[in-house]
Amino acid sequence: MPRVTTLLPATEDAIPIRCVDAAGWPAVAAELPPLAAAFARASGFEAKPGKIALLPGPDGALATVLFGVETGERADAFAVGRLPEALPQGTYRLEALPGDPALAALAWRLSGYRFGRYRERAAPKARLVAPEGIDAAEIDRIADAVAAGRDLVNTPANDLGPAEIEAAARALAARFGAAIEVVSGENLERGFPLIAAVGRASPRAPRLIDLTWGASDAPRVTLVGKGVVFDTGGLDIKPSAAMLLMKKDMAGAAVALAAAEMVMGTGLNLRLRVLIPTVENAIAGDAFRPGDVLASRRGLTVEIGNTDAEGRLILADALALADEDAPELVFDFATLTGAARVALGPDLPALFTEDDGLAAELAATGLAVNDPVWRMPLWAPYGSLLDSKVADLNNVSGGPFAGAVTAALFLRRFAPEAKAHVHLDLYGWNPSTKPGRPEGGEVQTARLVYALLRARYGARSQ
Incomplete structure (x- = not known):
C-alpha cells in the first residue's frame, strides 16, 4: 500500500506552479494578469531559490504559484520538494521546470513522507498532478x-x-x-x-x-x-x-x-x-x-x-x-x-x-x-x-x-x-x-x- 499520497492524473482545474529564475522573472512578470502582477510586486516576490508567492485570480482564489528556482551547476533537482509543506490544500501542476520533471515529481512524493508509528503526523494536503511525459507509476x-x-x-x-x-x-x-x-x-x-x-x-x-x-x-x-x-x-x-x-x-x-x-x-x-x-x-x-x-x-x-x-x-x-x-x-x-x-x-x-x-x-x-x-x-x-x-x-x-x-x-x-x-x-x-x-x-x-x-x-x- 502507498505510504504517502500518490501522484494524480491530469486535471484542468490544477493550480499552476510557475518555476522562475532571476533571469526569466521579468518575462514571466510581463505575462501575468494585471492583478496577479500587482500582487507579486506588492508582496515583494523575488525569483530567488525557494521563494514562493501565492497569486490570486479575479475572484480572490489562489490562481497561480510562483516558485523561485536556481539553474546551472548549483541547481537542486529536488527543489520542488519544498512546496508540499508550504502550499495550502489543493491540486497543483508544475510549469516551466528547469530540470528533470521526473525528479521534481519524486521530490514532491519523498517530501510527503511522515514516520507516524508512535505519533500521528498529518501528511501535506497539497497534491501534485503527474508532469506530462513521466512514468507516474514508476515514481510512486x-x-x-x-x-x-x-x-x-x-x-x-x-x-x-x-x-x-x-x-x-x-x-x-x-x-x-x-x-x-x-x-x-x-x-x-x-x-x-x-x-x-x-x-x-x-x-x-x-x-x-x-x-x-x-x-x-x-x-x-x-x-x-x-x-x-x-x-x-x-x-x-x-x-x-x-x-x-x-x-x-x-x-x-x-x-x-x-x-x-x-x-x-x-x-x-x-x-x-x-x-x-x-x-x-x-x-x-x-x-x-x-x-x-x-x-x-x-x-x-x-x-x-x-x-x-x-x-x-x-x-x-x-x-x-x-x-x-x-x-x-x-x-x-x-x-x-x-x-x-x-x-x-x-x-x-x-x-x-x-x-x-x-x-x-x-x-x-x-x-x-x-x-x-x-x-x-x-x-x-x-x-x-x-x-x-x-x-x-x-x-x-x-x-x-x-x-x-x-x-x-x-x-x-x-x-x-x-x-x-x-x-x-x-x-x-x-x-x-x-x-x-x-x-x-x-x-x-x-x-x-x-x-x-x-x-x-x-x-x-x-
Missing part, C-alpha cells in the same frame, strides 16, 4: 520503496530487532513471489561463525536472511545489507552520545530491501539475491572480546582488535556466501565507518570498487537521479595495516588513518570471485530536513543502484 513505486526503508531505519531498536527485519523481508518476499530462507541457531554457528559471534550476547538471536527472486538463468546480482539493529560497541563500548543514533546501524539492510522492492516491482531481467546478516551488538557474559580470534565462513581467521568494528564481521560472512554464487555484481551497503563521514559528510556515501568503468557509471547515475556517491580509493598497500601476528587478519588497523579504506579492504578479502564488488559506506540519516529528504532515516544509494540495474538489464518481457 520508488517513493513507496524509499518510505518503507525509511520506516525501518526510523523504528527504534525496542521495536525492531533481527526478528522484525526478518518479518519485513518475508513480507516483501511474499508480495513478489520471492523465495526466502533464514539461517539461525546452530546452523548459523556452523556456517556463519562471525555473524553468530557478534550477535550471541543479545537475547534477540542473530540470523542471516537469504532472499532470491527472478529467473535462474538471468544475470546474477547480489545485494548485501548490514543489519545491526543496535550497536553498543560491545565490550569496546561507545560513549552514550555515540549510541543515540545507533538504531540506524541497520540502514544497510533497509537500503538492500528498498532497492530490492524497486527491482522486483519493476520486474528487472536479473536474478536477484538479497543477503542480510542481522544482529544486535550487545554486552553480556558471552560477548565476543578484544583479542579473540574468530573463524569465518571463508576460512580466514580474524583477530578482534575492536568489538565496535562488528559490521564488517557480519558482512564478511555474508559476502563469502554471496561469492560462492559467482555473481556478476555484488553491492554491500553499510553504515560502517565514522571515517567516511569525516571525509565526505552525511550526504555523500563513499563508493569503493576496483572496477573503474563501474565506478564512473555509478557516479554518473548518482548525479542523474540525485542520489550521489563519491569514489574513494581501495589503496592496496594499506592492507598491511590489517596484518595480525596470530591470525590471517585483524578487523581494524589499530591506527587513526584511512579507516574507511581499511574497512573496505577488509571486506574485499571475502568476495574475491565476484566479477565486480561495490562497497557503499553510508550514513543512513538526514541530520536536518531538506527538499525530498525529511530529517530522519534515509536509504541512501537504493535509488542509485536501482537506476543502474534498470539501465543495464531492463524489464523482463511479459
